[in-house]
Every structure is written in structure tokens, then in C-alpha cells.
Amino acid sequence: MFSRFFSKRPALIVGLDIGTSLVKLAVGERRPDGCLTLLGAHHVESRGLRRGEVMDHNQASSCVFQAIRETEELLNMEIGKVEVALTGGHIESANHRGTVPIRSATGQISPDDVEDAVEAARGGVSISEGRVVFHVIRQQYYVDGKDGVANPVGLVGRRLEADTHMVHGVGTRLQNTLQCLHSQDGSLVDVGSHVFSGLASSLAVLGRHEKEMGVILLDIGAGTTEYVAYSKGMIRQMGVLPVAGDHLLNDILLGLKIQSRRLGEALIHEHGCVWPEPSGNPEIKGKTVSVKTSELLPDRERVIPLEYIHAILYHRMDETLRIVRERLHAQGSLNMVASGVVLTGGVSRLPGIVELTQSVFGMPAVVGIPQGFDGIMERAAQPEMATVLGLLKYAALRGAGEKRESNGFWDQFKKIV
Amino acid sequence: MNSKTAIPNVMERTIGGGVHGPGERKMRIRVVGVGGAGLNAVDHLAANPPGGVSFMAVNTDTQSLGASMIAEKLQIGKQLTRGLGAGGDPDLGRRAALEDEQELRDALEGCDVVFLAAGLGGGTGTGAGPVVAKVAREEGALVLAFVTLPFSHEGEYRGRVANDGLAEMKQSADAVVCIPNDKLLVLASEETSVLDAFKPADEYLGQSVRRIWGMLSQGGLINIDFADLRSVLRRQSGETLIGFGEADGPDRIQQVVDRTLKGPLLSGDDLLGRATSMLVAVTHGPDFTMKQLQKLLEEIRQRMGPKVACKQGIVVSGDFVDRLSLMVIASTGTPLLDKSPESAAPADAPAQPEKSAPAPRKATDEKPVATRSGGRVGGREKAEAKVKGAETSPAKQGLFDLDSSASGIFAKGEHTVVNGQDLDVPTFIRRGLVIRSL
Numbered sequence: 059m060f061s062r063f064f065s066k067r068p069a070l071i072v073g074l075d076i077g078t079s080l081v082k083l084a085v086g087e088r089r090p091d092g093c094l095t096l097l098g099a100h101h102v103e104s105r106g107l108r109r110g111e112v113m114d115h116n117q118a119s120s121c122v123f124q125a126i127r128e129t130e131e132l133l134n135m136e137i138g139k140v141e142v143a144l145t146g147g148h149i150e151s152a153n154h155r156g157t158v159p160i161r162s163a164t165g166q167i168s169p170d171d172v173e174d175a176v177e178a179a180r181g182g183v184s185i186s187e188g189r190v191v192f193h194v195i196r197q198q199y200y201v202d203g204k205d206g207v208a209n210p211v212g213l214v215g216r217r218l219e220a221d222t223h224m225v226h227g228v229g230t231r232l233q234n235t236l237q238c239l240h241s242q243d244g245s246l247v248d249v250g251s252h253v254f255s256g257l258a259s260s261l262a263v264l265g266r267h268e269k270e271m272g273v274i275l276l277d278i279g280a281g282t283t284e285y286v287a288y289s290k291g292m293i294r295q296m297g298v299l300p301v302a303g304d305h306l307l308n309d310i311l312l313g314l315k316i317q318s319r320r321l322g323e324a325l326i327h328e329h330g331c332v333w334p335e336p337s338g339n340p341e342i343k344g345k346t347v348s349v350k351t352s353e354l355l356p357d358r359e360r361v362i363p364l365e366y367i368h369a370i371l372y373h374r375m376d377e378t379l380r381i382v383r384e385r386l387h388a389q390g391s392l393n394m395v396a397s398g399v400v401l402t403g404g405v406s407r408l409p410g411i412v413e414l415t416q417s418v419f420g421m422p423a424v425v426g427i428p429q430g431f432d433g434i435m436e437r438a439a440q441p442e443m444a445t446v447l448g449l450l451k452y453a454a455l456r457g458a459g460e461k462r463e464s465n466g467f468w469d470q471f472k473k474i475v
Numbered sequence: 476m477n478s479k480t481a482i483p484n485v486m487e488r489t490i491g492g493g494v495h496g497p498g499e500r501k502m503r504i505r506v507v508g509v510g511g512a513g514l515n516a517v518d519h520l521a522a523n524p525p526g527g528v529s530f531m532a533v534n535t536d537t538q539s540l541g542a543s544m545i546a547e548k549l550q551i552g553k554q555l556t557r558g559l560g561a562g563g564d565p566d567l568g569r570r571a572a573l574e575d576e577q578e579l580r581d582a583l584e585g586c587d588v589v590f591l592a593a594g595l596g597g598g599t600g601t602g603a604g605p606v607v608a609k610v611a612r613e614e615g616a617l618v619l620a621f622v623t624l625p626f627s628h629e630g631e632y633r634g635r636v637a638n639d640g641l642a643e644m645k646q647s648a649d650a651v652v653c654i655p656n657d658k659l660l661v662l663a664s665e666e667t668s669v670l671d672a673f674k675p676a677d678e679y680l681g682q683s684v685r686r687i688w689g690m691l692s693q694g695g696l697i698n699i700d701f702a703d704l705r706s707v708l709r710r711q712s713g714e715t716l717i718g719f720g721e722a723d724g725p726d727r728i729q730q731v732v733d734r735t736l737k738g739p740l741l742s743g744d745d746l747l748g749r750a751t752s753m754l755v756a757v758t759h760g761p762d763f764t765m766k767q768l769q770k771l772l773e774e775i776r777q778r779m780g781p782k783v784a785c786k787q788g789i790v791v792s793g794d795f796v797d798r799l800s801l802m803v804i805a806s807t808g809t810p811l812l813d814k815s816p817e818s819a820a821p822a823d824a825p826a827q828p829e830k831s832a833p834a835p836r837k838a839t840d841e842k843p844v845a846t847r848s849g850g851r852v853g854g855r856e857k858a859e860a861k862v863k864g865a866e867t868s869p870a871k872q873g874l875f876d877l878d879s880s881a882s883g884i885f886a887k888g889e890h891t892v893v894n895g896q897d898l899d900v901p902t903f904i905r906r907g908l909v910i911r912s913l
Contacts (some may be wrong), residue, residue: 374902
């Protein structure tokens with residue numbers, strides 16, 4: 059703690075995902091060959107968050123520090139710096155292009171020209187007051203209008219254009235998440251980088267081929283659904299819908315008049331399913347389940363038709379997916395996707411979600427498993443670990459990028475903030 | 476080939492022989508194919524024509540008109556395109572139709588219902604189609620457009636052209652039934668020939684025409700007449716769904732609902748949930764019991780949104796012993812507020828529920844209202860659902876108590892409102908799903 063950095067293992071990276079239901083930590087080691095070894099992962103239940111954002115600083119912060127302390131004990135290490143995931147319904151992204159003339163007499167493009175072009179793109183963003191750009195992702199360059207240039211440095215031309223993808227959000231709301239690393243008792247952990255959750259998840263589970271073909275990542279957690287669309291290897295669109303697992307729970311609690319959150323969660327875990335068209339499904343027709351509905355009256359059970367449970371969950375999930383689909387469609391991203399939808403986050407474990415996603419999006423869907431890790435695989439290979447493991451990848455890539463300037467593909471994730 | 480001015484060779488039929496018939500009204504139904512794809516579809520239907528329906532082909536391309544087996548042909552844009560087609564340019568198609576607007580007007584004069592078939596994404600169907608629809612409507616006809624959207628593999632450009640055409644068609648026609656060609660791909664197997672692949676869409680158009688004609692010309696126990704059809708369809712810029720199905724045997728109720736509402740060309744869209752008006756036509760045998768009928772209507776009602784104005788028609792037929800036929804026509808458009816003079820015709824009971832229905836929620840209207848549970852902010856949605864629930868279904872007492880939606884995890888704090896929907900109110904409530912009191 060107190061900003062003491064790892065003494066023996068300088069290559070350790072710690073990812074922190076302050077989720078609406080769980081605070082997750084992952085500790086990884088970057089090996090010289092570029093692979094990441096997951097050394098440990100831990101989570102505690104989170105409090106004080108709603109829809110991915112901090113509502114109660116003290117509660118949220120104490121959960122974060124509890125998670126950090128327990129992880130330190132488990133791995134017998136000290137954590138001085140963490141990579142933090144950011145999310146919230148206010149986060150938006152957009153593509154911007156910046157153009158600069160090449161000034162040198164020879165017309166050869168220098169690294170400064172590239173920075174100027176990116177800066178020009180950034181300057182072209184008009185965002186309302188109070189919003190801050192927290193990712194400027196470099197997509198590709200054009201030299202004299204010719205596209206598809208990955209690295210323009212050294213090429214000769216008259217005009218350089220840079221395509222960038224900017225992610226922005228409300229500064230104070232983003233700050234509330236980072237503020238969790240300042241506890242009441244004065245403890246402090248440094249923030250290495252802060253990364254949009256959806257971007258992190260996409261780094262963890264998507265392969266290069268999928269990104270080239272065009273793919274949609276949906277990370278459906280408890281508080282928020284993040285969506286990321288790639289095509290031609292580049293990010294086309296990202297965003298957040300603050301509707302996710304908690305809304306499933308909310309609808310179940312209200313629809314079936316269940317008094318406790320915990321019982322509702324148990325019910326969804328045990329009987330939850332979002333198969334398309336539940337009312338026409340002969341397999342559940344007439345079936346019922348016996349459900350506890352109140353913790354105060356533990357022996358009272360109620361018989362509920364399975365069809366109701368399925369229908370309530372189906373309608374919520376169907377609507378949520380349709381809204382995301384509509385948003386992707388509205389910006390033309392949907393047509394650019396040839397590979398399909400990859401699902402991560404806790405809700406991706408819900409039975410029927412793959413089938414429902416397929417039917418709503420009209421393309422193949424799979425549950426995404428984080429890739430490119432070794433170490434404790436049984437912890438890494440889980441869809442809900444995508445965000446926290448993506449943070450490790452982001453930090454690793456960024457570190458690599460710092461050493462080898464302009465490292466082609468991954469360079470696009472270099473961040474200027 | 477020379478175009479020939481349409482002769483009003485429309486067959487006439489007297490309808491309303493049934494119990495509730497409005498008297499001697501003559502019904503003129505015309506099926507018009509516009510552009511290459513439209514002609515193909517209408518050709519298919521004309522090969523086995525339903526009685527009492529006349530056909531007409533409209534195109535810029537003389538070759539395609541010549542190949543059509545429909546007798547009545549109208550070549551548009553003779554000066555503009557010289558009979559060579561619109562070359563995929565919707566603007567050319569539109570101008571071609573405007574060039575011969577008077578001829579179109581003459582051909583469509585006096586029609587009660589015009590079924591218009593067009594493929595969107597090209598020149599004539601996309602450009603001329605909406606003009607034909609507009610002219611037909613101006614001539615007093617109820618216009619149902621059946622349009623196909625291009626395959627995704629035809630490229631983004633055609634897709635964009637088609638979408639623009641669809642938006643225009645929705646403005647011009649009373650009802651637009653949209654069939655994305657991609658859905659035909661889903662239906663096709665490895666062996667299906669290209670020709671056969673289009674058959675389901677053609678068949679769908681044919682069946683729709685046949686069944687709507689049948690519905691209007693047949694009297695019933697509870698009759699559906701032209702005014703009912705018009706009151707359901709004459710709406711502003713909505714989407715329309717026409718589904719039909721038949722089933723027999725003991726499980727026919729469930730089966731017929733599934734077949735009607737889950738036809739392969741309809742699937743994957745929650746149009747029913749968004750519908751604002753709907754027409755349900757049931758044909759059953761004399762053996763069908765009241766309880767069974769109630770069950771059938773309840774099955775349909777469960778899939779509709781809370782705000783739908785529904786008109787039901789029932790025909791009892793001796794041919795339907797142990798058999799059941801169902802047709803559902805639903806529209807998502809907003810009701811026209813200014814009623815055109817001609818639609819004031821037989822305004823009996825059926826038109827009523829529509830008028831009394833609350834005006835559909837505007838996307839911009841997010842004004843929160845306090846619910847009866849006292850002060851807590853809920854959605855306007857909710858309040859409406861409550862009012863509507865009380866209005867239309869007195870029989871649904873003891874259903875889920877809507878007031879409690881003001882509690883729950885998201886009762887406090889800022890609500891998430893997307894497209895005018897308060898997403899923190901359970902979806903099943905907003906979609907009008909019935910959860911019986913537990």
C-alpha cells in the first residue's frame with residue numbers, strides 16, 4: 059500500500075473492475091514473450107454501486123480496499139498500482155478524422171506530424187461541458203487520401219489524415235469510480251491506466267481474425283451492458299446501456315412479488331432462462347416451481363409457473379438486446395459485422411442467452427472466453443472475467459507500446475490522456 | 476410495346492350478405508405490381524387468381540412488361556426512359572411515374588382496395604411505387620403495399636435506397652407489409668433453386684390478397700367489413716403485419732396461433748408488442764365452444780401490447796369442423812386524427828374502441844407522473860397501462876398490481892429513458908404481459 063511498488067516483480071500488473079455486483083481483482087505477470095500469466099484473481103461483493111457507477115463512496119471504497127487487502131494476503135504481495143475499468147450510461151464514443159499538411163521540405167512524415175494529425179482529430183470533437191475524452195484510439199492513417207496506412211512515419215506525402223476513435227464521459231462521474239482508491243483512512247492506491255470496460259473485455263476475448271471480419275462484443279454484467287463493434291480490425295462503435303442483470307432481477311422481484319434480492323437471485327440462478335418465445339415452448343408449458351418468496355417467513359413457499367419466470371426474463375433480455383442492436387444499426391455498424399456476437403459478463407451464463415442473441419441479431423453468437431493467458435486457467439476461462447483480464451492485457455500492451463514506439467496494430471490502443 | 480391506358484375492367488362484387496352486412500356495397504379490389512420484382516409477384520398471383528380481383532402491371536421497362544402475363548399493362552416514363560427501365564435510379568422511377576400520373580389516376584379510379592407489390596432497392600419499384608400508392612390513395616382507395624427489401628449481399632447502397640423507399644412508402648400507403656429478402660435465404664435449403672426461393676414471398680402476397688378478399692366478401696357471425704379494415708390500417712407511417720394460419724385436431728388453438736404469428740416471414744420482430752391497432756378474424760366450425768374461443772382470443776391477447784385497439788371477426792363455417800383458421804392484421808402506426816370525409820361511412824361499433832384509446836405515447840414525451848402509490852416517480856407508460864387495462868379488460872381483475880412497479884431496485888434515482896420508454900419499469904409490464912396474481 060502507500061504507493062510502494064512491487065520490489066521483486068516489476069512486471070506484475072493488477073486489474074481492478076469495480077462492478078455493480080462484484081469487485082474483481084486480477085494479478086498477472088507479463089512474460090518476455092508477451093504472454094500473460096494470471097497469478098491470482100479475487101472478488102468480493104460490491105456495495106454502493108448502481109448501473110456501474112458509484113452512488114455511495116464510503117461503501118464502494120471499503121469494498122474495493124477489502125478486495126485489495128484480501129488479494130494482497132492471498133498472494134503475499136503488495137499492491138501499489140491498479141488498472142481500473144470505467145463504465146456508466148453516460149459514456150459515448152465517436153469516430154473522428156484529423157488532417158494536417160506535411161511541412162517538411164522532403165514531404166517525409168515525421169512522428170510529430172502523426173501526433174499533430176491525432177491532435178487535430180481530437181480538436182475536432184465537440185463535446186458538451188463537463189465531459190472528458192478518456193480514450194483516443196488510433197485507427198488508421200491516410201497519406202494523400204490513400205487509406206489503410208498502419209504506420210505513416212517515413213512515408214512521403216503532402217497530406218496526412220488520422221482516423222481516431224474517441225471515448226468520452228462525464229468527468230465527475232468517471233472520477234467517482236477512481237475516487238474509490240482513496241479510502242477514508244487515507245489509504246491510497248495509484249491508478250495505472252483507466253480503461254473503458256467494454257474495450258477491456260474486447261481485448262480479453264476477441265481474436266484478431268474476428269476483429270478483421272467484424273464482430274460485436276456484448277458485456278452484460280449486473281449494472282450495465284457494454285457494446286463494442288469492430289470491423290476491418292478497428293473499433294467502429296462503443297457504448298453503454300445501463301440495463302443489465304439487475305433489471306432481470308428487478309423484473310423478477312416485482313413480477314413474482316419476491317421480497318428479497320437474495321431469493322430473487324437464487325431463483326434466477328436455479329430456474330432462469332431467456333429462450334426465445336417462452337410462451338410457445340411446450341417444454342415448460344404447465345410446469346411449475348416452488349419458490350421461497352420471503353426471508354422473514356422462511357417456510358412459506360409459492361408455486362410459480364415456470365413460464366412466468368421465463369417470460370419475464372425473456373422480455374427484458376429481448377428488449378435490451380433490441381435496443382443495443384438498434385443503436386448499432388443506427389450507426390451502420392451492424393452491416394459491417396460478418397463474424398457474429400460474442401457475449402461476456404455474468405448474464406452470458408444465463409441459459410438461452412446465446413439463442414436469443416442469435417435470433418435478435420440474426421447472426422451467430424457465442425460466449426466469449428478470455429484468451430492469451432496461462433497460469434490459473436480455471437479462473438481465467440470465465441466470461442465474467444473478461445473485463446478484469448482485459449485490463450491486464452491493456453496495461454501489458456501499453457507497456458509494450460511504450461518500449462517499441464509505433465508497434466503497428468497494437469499501437470492503436472496507445473492512449474493520450 | 477405500346478402501353479395501353481387502363482380500362483376500368485374491375486370486377487365488381489356485392490359484399491355484405493352476412494348477418495351484419497352494411498347493405499349493398501360494391502367492392503373493387505385491384506392488385507398492382509410496380510417494377511420488375513412487383514411484376515413477378517403479381518404474375519405469380521395472377522396465374523391462379525382469386526375471384527373478384529383485377530390485376531395491373533406498371534413498369535418503365537417494356538421488355539419486362541411484355542413478358543408479364545397480366546393483361547392490363549401501363550408503361551410509365553415513355554419519354555424519360557424510352558422503355559429501357561429506370562436503371563436502378565429511384566429518382567428516375569419517381570419521375571417516370573409522375574410523367575404518367577394521369578394514366579395511373581384513370582387506372583386506379585374507383586378502387587376500394589389496392590394491393591401494391593414492389594421490390595425496393597431498384598429504380599422503378601422504389602421510385603414509382605410510392606407515387607402509385609399516393610395516387611391510389613388520392614383516388615380514394617385503401618392502399619396496402621407489400622414490399623421486399625434487398626438481400627444484404629446486394630450491398631449497402633441498395634439497402635440504403637430501399638430504406639429510403641420504405642420510408643416514402645410508409646408515407647404514401649395506408650399499410651406497408653415489409654418482407655426482407657434475407658428471410659427468404661433463411662427458408663431456402665441447399666437445394667432450393669433461385670426461382671423457388673422467391674416463392675414464399677409470392678405465396679404470402681397471394682394468400683394475403685385471397686384472405687383479405689375472402690374476409691371482406693364473406694358475412695360472418697361477427698362481421699368484419701371494409702370500414703373495419705380501413706380503421707385498422709389507415710394510420711400514419713406504421714409497419715403492418717399480416718399473419719394467417721390454419722390448424723386442425725385437438726391442439727388446434729395453440730397451433731393456429733403459432734402458425735399465424737410465427738410465420739417464417741414474420742419471425743424475429745416484436746411488431747405485435749408495438750401494435751396500436753389490430754384485426755383478428757377467426758373461422759371455426761359449429762363444434763367450437765365458447766370456452767375454446769375465449770382461450771384462442773386470450774392466447775392472441777397475451778402477445779399484444781397493452782394499447783392495442785382490437786377488432787374481432789368470427790365466421791362459423793360447416794367446412795371447419797375440428798378445424799380453425801385465423802388471420803391477424805396489425806399495424807403500429809399512429810391513428811389519423813383528422814378523419815377524411817369518406818371514412819365517415821358506416822361508423823358503427825367497431826371504430827369506437829380506437830377513438831377512445833388514449834393517444835399513443837410520443838417519444839419526446841417523458842413527463843413523469845406520480846402514480847397512485849403516492850408521490851413516487853413512475854413512467855407515464857405505467858399510468859397508461861393501468862388506465863387501458865381497466866378499460867379493455869374488466870375480466871382481468873386480480874392481475875399483477877401495476878402500482879408496485881414504482882418500487883423495486885430502480886425506484887429511486889435517475890431513470891433510464893430510451894426512445895420514450897422508462898427502462899426501469901419491467902419490460903413485461905410495458906409489453907402488456909399478463910402475470911396472474913400469485
